[in-house]
Amino acid sequence: MLAGIVMSVLRLNVFFLRRWLEAPFVGVENYRLAIDVNGGIGRGMLVSFGVTVGYTLLVVGLSWLLGIFGATLLQRRFPGRGVLRTLFLVPYAIPVYAAVITWKFMLARDDGMLNHLLDQLGITDGTTFWLLGDNAFASIVVVSVWRLWPFALLTLMAGLQSIPDELYEAAEVDGAGMWQQFRRLTLPMLRPVNLVLVLVLFLWTFNDFNIPYTLFANSVPPAANVITMYVYQGSFQTWNFGLGSAMSVLLLGFLLVVTLLYLVLTSRRSRHA
Amino acid sequence: MHESRTFQVIRAVGLTLLTVFVLAPLFVMVSSALKPLGDVQGEFRWIPSSVTLRPFVDIWSTIPLAKYFANSLLVSLAATLFSVVIAILAAYAVSRYSFRGRGFFRMTVLSTQMFPGILFLLPLYLIYVNISQVTGIALNGSRLGLVLTYLTFSLPFSIWMLAGYFESIPRGLDEAAMVDGAGPMRIVWRIVVPAARPGIVAVAIYAFMTAWGETLFASVMTNDSSQTLAIGLREYSTQVRVYWNQVMAASLVVSVPVVVGFLLLQRHLVRGLAGAVK
Numbered sequence: 001m002l003a004g005i006v007m008s009v010l011r012l013n014v015f016f017l018r019r020w021l022e023a024p025f026v027g028v029e030n031y032r033l034a035i036d037v038n039g040g041i042g043r044g045m046l047v048s049f050g051v052t053v054g055y056t057l058l059v060v061g062l063s064w065l066l067g068i069f070g071a072t073l074l075q076r077r078f079p080g081r082g083v084l085r086t087l088f089l090v091p092y093a094i095p096v097y098a099a100v101i102t103w104k105f106m107l108a109r110d111d112g113m114l115n116h117l118l119d120q121l122g123i124t125d126g127t128t129f130w131l132l133g134d135n136a137f138a139s140i141v142v143v144s145v146w147r148l149w150p151f152a153l154l155t156l157m158a159g160l161q162s163i164p165d166e167l168y169e170a171a172e173v174d175g176a177g178m179w180q181q182f183r184r185l186t187l188p189m190l191r192p193v194n195l196v197l198v199l200v201l202f203l204w205t206f207n208d209f210n211i212p213y214t215l216f217a218n219s220v221p222p223a224a225n226v227i228t229m230y231v232y233q234g235s236f237q238t239w240n241f242g243l244g245s246a247m248s249v250l251l252l253g254f255l256l257v258v259t260l261l262y263l264v265l266t267s268r269r270s271r272h273a
Numbered sequence: 274m275h276e277s278r279t280f281q282v283i284r285a286v287g288l289t290l291l292t293v294f295v296l297a298p299l300f301v302m303v304s305s306a307l308k309p310l311g312d313v314q315g316e317f318r319w320i321p322s323s324v325t326l327r328p329f330v331d332i333w334s335t336i337p338l339a340k341y342f343a344n345s346l347l348v349s350l351a352a353t354l355f356s357v358v359i360a361i362l363a364a365y366a367v368s369r370y371s372f373r374g375r376g377f378f379r380m381t382v383l384s385t386q387m388f389p390g391i392l393f394l395l396p397l398y399l400i401y402v403n404i405s406q407v408t409g410i411a412l413n414g415s416r417l418g419l420v421l422t423y424l425t426f427s428l429p430f431s432i433w434m435l436a437g438y439f440e441s442i443p444r445g446l447d448e449a450a451m452v453d454g455a456g457p458m459r460i461v462w463r464i465v466v467p468a469a470r471p472g473i474v475a476v477a478i479y480a481f482m483t484a485w486g487e488t489l490f491a492s493v494m495t496n497d498s499s500q501t502l503a504i505g506l507r508e509y510s511t512q513v514r515v516y517w518n519q520v521m522a523a524s525l526v527v528s529v530p531v532v533v534g535f536l537l538l539q540r541h542l543v544r545g546l547a548g549a550v551k
Contacts, residue, residue: 070291073284076276084288086536088295093535095486097503098524102298105305105313105517113301116317146294154539178280209390209489210503217507228489231391236493241395248391 030246041234045247047222048230052206055137055226059144060201064194066145067152072182074153075160085157092150100214103143107131131216136224144211148204152197159193160186195266199259206255227251306522313517328522335519340498341505342527348416348501349484352423356431356480357473359424364435365461369447390426390489397422398493416499422490427480434479438472439465474541478534485531502527 074085091099106113107130119126130139163186171181209228212220218237220229231251235244305313306328308321332338401418442465450460466473488503495501506527509520 066291069287073287078284084292086539088291089536089539090299090532091295093482093532094528095482095502095531097486097488097506098302098528099298101506101520101524102302105515105521106298106301108517111314111317111515111517113297113317146298178277207390210486213488213492214503214507228391232489235391235395241399244391245395248395251391 030243041243045227045230048225048227051137051223051225052227055141055144055224056202056205058141059148059205060198062141062145063149063152063201064198066149067156067197068190070149070153071156071160072186074157088153089150091146092148092154096147096210097214099147100143100211103139103146104131104215107139132221134221134223136216136221140212140215140224140226143215144205144208147211148201152201155193155197156190159190163189199262203255203259302521302525302528305518306525308518310516310518313521328516328518329526331516332519332523332526335516336505336508338502338505338523338526341500341502344416344495344499345485345501345503345527348419348423349481351416351420352427352484353477353480355420355424356427357477360428360431360435360476361461361466361473363428363432364439365457365465367432367436368439369444393422393425394489394493397425397490401494418494419490419499419501422494423480423484423487427483431476431480435469435472435476438469442468471541474538478538478541482531482535 070088074081105111109115109127109129109131112130114130115124115126115128118124118128129135167185167189168181171185176184207228208226209232212224212226212229213232216224216229218233227247231244231247234247235241304319304321307324307326308318309323309325309327312318312322446464446468447460450464455463486503487501491501491503495504506520506523509516509523
């Protein structure tokens with residue numbers, strides 16, 4: 001990691017790869033390039049950062065919502081509960097590239113299932129590009145949610161199990177309906193689990209590389225060009241490792257600030273409560 | 274407990290929708306793997322025109338799938354083994370002893386979840402290049418390098434999770450063993466490990482799945498002889514028309530072992546997570 005910071009102040013390119021400690025020192029030039037919104041690289045980074053923030057918020061939000069929805073529905077015994085619980089975990093168990101390749105096939109313009117389905121239902125004429133242009137953003141969000149929500153489900157189910165049944169029985173005696181039990185009892189009791197879960201989901205999504213890389217490979221459309229892909233292209237396709245390092249360090253700084261802020265804010269609120 | 278009619282309806286509808294969402298790609302994967310080539314090129318077919326196992330035979334010869342499979346298996350198993358052993362020892366130290374920098378260590382472990390993998394990629398890559406030059410041990414492009422890399426990201430989470438789990442094991446057990454004259458190592462392997470089995474299984478699954486599915490480092494740090502499935506599978510799509518039936522068959526083949534293992538052990542995983550979050 002220290003090496004990463006050192007590299008970020010060097011003009012490190014393919015010529016110096018084998019003896020990178022001898023690369024010329026350029027000070028903050030890499031950082032200047034990375035944040036200069038008037039330059040091409042800085043503007044690209046800003047746009048990509050915006051895409052990533054939107055992508056992360058959507059994926060974390062939707063995964064959590066599906067997770068809590070599923071966990072609540074599966075909380076009580078009914079026939080088929082065990083089967084569904086197991087089935088819902090499959091997306092998280094499949095190796096990410098195998099799952100994403102399947103999505104890629106489903107989203108393919110000519111051969112894919114989605115266009116065929118939409119055509120059969122009469123919604124579109126079945127010629128939409130899902131992996132090019134602006135639709136790529138929706139595609140990557142759906143694929144990521146599909147992949148990640150089982151983790152939310154698993155964690156929230158574990159959290160729900162630790163809430164004693166007596167509390168629900170007491171609430172029922174007091175005349176609380178389902179929704180009230182959920183709001184007044186389930187949510188507050190899940191708070192510690194939620195705090196960790198949301199943070200982990202956020203960090204995983206923000207830093208994820210596997211899904212965009214497998215879905216788009218080296219031709220990622222601007223609408224879905226998340227920051228990890230941008231840094232990767234900056235480093236390994238243009239061979240400018242110093243710049244790539246500077247961008248990584250900036251990202252790390254951003255994540256540290258957000259995480260600390262999150263921890264401080266949430267711990268303060270729980271102290272007041 | 275009382276369940277209202279409305280709740281039952283919501284549950285039925287909600288669970289149906291979730292099932293469709295989860296199943297759609299799985300259906301495509303399985304059905305397409307059984308289709309002849311003509312069925313997967315051009316218009317999508319819900320039902321195969323004829324069921325064939327041919328894709329499962331062809332996948333092994335179109336690309337060197339067996340080699341990638343062996344590489345993935347070797348790297349993932351080695352990473353899992355090291356990760357579990359080291360994590361057990363480290364987690365025990367963190368949960369039982371107070372030493373200087375303990376709080377700092379815990380924070381560091383948690384904060385590694387924040388680091389973009391890409392931040393590690395460049396330094397590790399260049400460090401491996403250097404080590405290879407100085408010592409002649411080829412880390413860059415080798416399976417060993419990949420194992421080391423995977424350890425750096427599966428270990429922190431494993432230690433953190435196991436430490437949480439170890440906390441839930443009563444210290445009285447350790448102390449009783451200590452009175453009987455058992456050393457720390459004996460206590461770890463004879464008392465703590467058996468008591469924490471669900472947590473350890475959970476960590477092993479996590480480490481294996483992380484390594485088996487990793488793409489970023491595998492894309493940069495491997496060469497022709499050490500390439501893993503994550504990168505190898507992409508070779509099916511280099512043709513002008515993709516052999517989607519073969520791609521799906523191969524995806525199925527690489528998924529089944531992990532999915533079956535995961536589902537068999539998921540009860541442990543839930544318990545392990547519950548222990549760690551508490």
